[in-house]
Amino acid sequence: MTKLFVQPNRILSAVLHRLKYSTAPKTESTLRINGADFITDDYTNVTPKILSYLDRNLHLKKDNPLSILRQRIVNYFYSSFTYRGNPTFSVYDNLSPIVTTKQNYDDLLIPLDHPSRVKSDCYYINRRTLLRAHMTAHQSELLRSGLDNFLMIGPVFRRDEIDSTHFPIFHQVDAVRSQRREQLFPENEDLHIFEPTFDPTKPHAFTNSISDPTKQSCHTLEATKLMEHQLKEHLLGLIKTLFGDNIKYRWVEAYFPFTHPSYELEIFYNNNWLEVLGCGIVRNEILVNAGPNHTIAYAFGLGLERLAMALYKIPDIRLMWSTDSGFLTQFQNKELNAEIMYKPVSMYPQCTNDISFWLPEGLTIHTFMSNDFYDLVRDIGGDIIEQVKLKDKFVHPKSRKHSLCYSIVYRHLERTLTQAEVNQVHKEIEKAAISAFNVAIR
Ligand code: DAH
Numbered sequence: 001m002t003k004l005f006v007q008p009n010r011i012l013s014a015v016l017h018r019l020k021y022s023t024a025p026k027t028e029s030t031l032r033i034n035g036a037d038f039i040t041d042d043y044t045n046v047t048p049k050i051l052s053y054l055d056r057n058l059h060l061k062k063d064n065p066l067s068i069l070r071q072r073i074v075n076y077f078y079s080s081f082t083y084r085g086n087p088t089f090s091v092y093d094n095l096s097p098i099v100t101t102k103q104n105y106d107d108l109l110i111p112l113d114h115p116s117r118v119k120s121d122c123y124y125i126n127r128r129t130l131l132r133a134h135m136t137a138h139q140s141e142l143l144r145s146g147l148d149n150f151l152m153i154g155p156v157f158r159r160d161e162i163d164s165t166h167f168p169i170f171h172q173v174d175a176v177r178s179q180r181r182e183q184l185f186p187e188n189e190d191l192h193i194f195e196p197t198f199d200p201t202k203p204h205a206f207t208n209s210i211s212d213p214t215k216q217s218c219h220t221l222e223a224t225k226l227m228e229h230q231l232k233e234h235l236l237g238l239i240k241t242l243f244g245d246n247i248k249y250r251w252v253e254a255y256f257p258f259t260h261p262s263y264e265l266e267i268f269y270n271n272n273w274l275e276v277l278g279c280g281i282v283r284n285e286i287l288v289n290a291g292p293n294h295t296i297a298y299a300f301g302l303g304l305e306r307l308a309m310a311l312y313k314i315p316d317i318r319l320m321w322s323t324d325s326g327f328l329t330q331f332q333n334k335e336l337n338a339e340i341m342y343k344p345v346s347m348y349p350q351c352t353n354d355i356s357f358w359l360p361e362g363l364t365i366h367t368f369m370s371n372d373f374y375d376l377v378r379d380i381g382g383d384i385i386e387q388v389k390l391k392d393k394f395v396h397p398k399s400r401k402h403s404l405c406y407s408i409v410y411r412h413l414e415r416t417l418t419q420a421e422v423n424q425v426h427k428e429i430e431k432a433a434i435s436a437f438n439v440a441i442r
Pocket of ligand 1: 301
């Protein structure tokens with residue numbers, strides 16, 4: 001999962017670029033998505049290939065590992081939090097992925113100049129509408145509807161590099177759990193959620209600050225600490241339910257615009273620390289703007305692919321999308337909590353071809369957006385693209401022309417590709433790159 005929420009002051013320069021991906025229409029036209037028409041504009045960069053994945057809903061497909069994992073996570077929340085035998089969490093797993101920029105960013109206090117908003121990271125339908133980049137985009141809307149404990153599950157969309165762990169669509173589970181004073185401190189009337197200087201009935205008279213690393217200025221330390229303790233216990237409980245009690249883990253301080261304090265949980269897997277979720281105490285402004293003004297809440301977001309790949313030992317993220325029976329039958333008719341260890345059906349050989357080009361005047365190796373190139377490669381090559389990596393870049397000492405070289409790794413998951421077949425796709429990619437970016441193949 002790519003990090004969207006790097007701390008703004010750690011970014012030296014959020015490069016805002018004007019480069020347009022060639023499939024973006026030059027004149028105004030409409031895009032029909034799920035039966036609705038959208039007017040395109042200079043922000044449109046969603047590709048037909050990406051739109052073709054919209055109705056796949058892997059997280060709801062029986063026997064797909066992502067769906068199995070979704071059910072296990074939902075069950076954990078259903079059984080851990082009940083009132084008189086009934087679950088207190090509600091589950092939303094079928095929300096439309098088409099959201100407004102207000103939902104994806106503004107409701108979550110993500111400022112206009114935040115790096116996560118740039119066109120190169122997200123699939124925009126137009127300036128005001130995009131394919132959600134995280135499930136958190138639905139948080140305010142659900143809070144506004146009166147919900148206090150809920151899970152939001154579905155696919156999210158991010159433009160990205162290509163390799164065995166990155167795919168432009170992946171699935172997230174996001175959650176909010178809210179508590180009123182009486183729920184958080186049932187036995188002690190002297191303990192409060194809010195500092196005495198903060199009047200919850202007049203929230204706008206107070207400027208909430210996050211300059212103290214331990215808490216938001218409106219919250220008491222005891223409420224923050226208790227919520228944080230619950231948050232960590234609940235999430236650790238979930239991870240141990242999935243991976244067993246012996247899992248090695250660590251909490252890392254993090255930054256998200258919509259929570260404070262914020263943390264990431266990492267598990268030790270395959271000799272590496274693997275970040276599996278982000279979480280924190282919801283910024284009080286978000287709750288107040290959406291309605292609730294007497295509660296404190298925690299929230300978290302986790303990536304299903306990462307967890308499923310670690311849990312079932314699935315080596316390549318593209319396998320999640322496989323309709324091959326050799327893959328799917330390994331997850332079929334299994335007990336929900338059964339230990340499943342994926343066995344590779346067969347490893348077909350890879351085929352690597354390089355593509356080198358001169359950039360046209362006006363573009364440099366610093367301003368050329370690799371993500372635009374990755375999308376083009378994926379659009380032409382489809383699922384046989386295993387990886388695209390930047391191999392070399394240089395500036396010619398005499399002509400001052402800028403050159404880039406990418407290696408494209410091709411591999412079919414279900415059969416051997418012939419060199420001739422790969423060459424043909426590679427040629428198509430060259431042609432498309434010439435017309436999209438005006439480059440000259442070397
Ligand atoms: N939305 C974050 C992401 O996509 C993950 C996340 C972090 C969600 C913290 C949350 C949260 O709800 O509280 O990286």
